[in-house]
Amino acid sequence: MNALSNLFMITDRNVSLSVDEAIRVSGLRVGYSGAPVIDDVSFRVNRGERLAVIGANGAGKSTLLKGMLGLIRPETGSATFLDRPFWAVRQHVAFVAQADETDWNFPSRVRDLVAMGRGVHLGLTGRLGAEDWRAVDAAVERLNIADLAARPLSELSGGQRRRVLLARALAQDPQIMLLDEPFQAIDAATRDALIAALDDFQLQGKTALIVHHNLGEVRSLFDRVALLDGTVTALDTPDAVLASDAFERAFGISAR
Template structure:
């Protein structure tokens, strides 16, 4: 049986903030064509893992590879959707302008976006269900609309591998449904999504692969193998009877 290709992997990745270790020797492998959820308690290093892989945080040890190559060799094949809290939403620009920024990597510094790029941005807005917001100032958006704007910007890059940091945080049900629909489409196209997720009750709904993280990898693989009650309890350091916690894990 042919083994699936690897979209990304880390080897011995360790990160510390000042003297506080956050990640310790993380070995992770994500096959192509899956939605991989990075799940763990607050402070587990979930967002840090993504940022270290993408070179936004400097690791102490280890490295990350994408399609068996360093990021610099395949940067255009990798997209990133950061947390909405990391953006200055008071900056005077429109939703369409923000999404069009996703085409800059293909254009290079000497070319400006034209009609083709604007059409691509509008198509991405249509896919995320916010085409009617194209001319809206970003400061006027709700939390869910902001997330969908970020997702549209990532989509217009047309990467093979998407990293999403807490895409469902603080959003309404309609936006959640729109994002889930996009995730299913990407997976059906054979693309790969790695997302940080915090809601244990919906992990299986959104992700077919799961990595449980708490400073180290507790378990990683297909959801039916990795996202077990025992593994989740270990990752969240839950001991003894806890019916409420156990009910979150289906």
């Protein structure tokens, strides 16, 4: 099972967690076959902040996250996490992609998949210890899926799968999460569980960068918003971005 394919995890126990800046993107240019999708993208995210990335279809939102993590090699520019290159940060960053490549027919159970989030913490034995299982069970409880822990993966609904993937990311105990459209096509119960988990994550002083499609929710869910239209055309509070000329150009509507 390619169960780790949509959770890119970075592992280094020697990273200082005292820096105020969680993420810095500088002049990032990423594309496919020589054609740039995003160009000269620069922004910063503070520790403990929840930032939304919004934009029209084709604006490069998913490409941005993949470029930041090196899943697509940037042509120019850089991204750092906790003032370090992403490859040096290691266990402090978790990524949940929009396109789910998990084999949900693999003969495994929910708790085992969530436990894969602890893989970055394994020592020489390669086995999970008591601390690891406590983290797994805490993540399962946080996403309200304790009743699913022993259920085969093949029996999960779409909303339940989304909860399991976020639980796996939380089990990693990261300082930063990058989430690509976690609220897309989910039921109300799953939405409430995700928001509660993200609120708890932020209360711990941790950082979330989230690609989000529902413009009506950005005011209530996020501290700041980055508007992406090939590059960052606005970065401010939700009210300021939604009232900007850049927003009107990107979406062809006014939210003033």
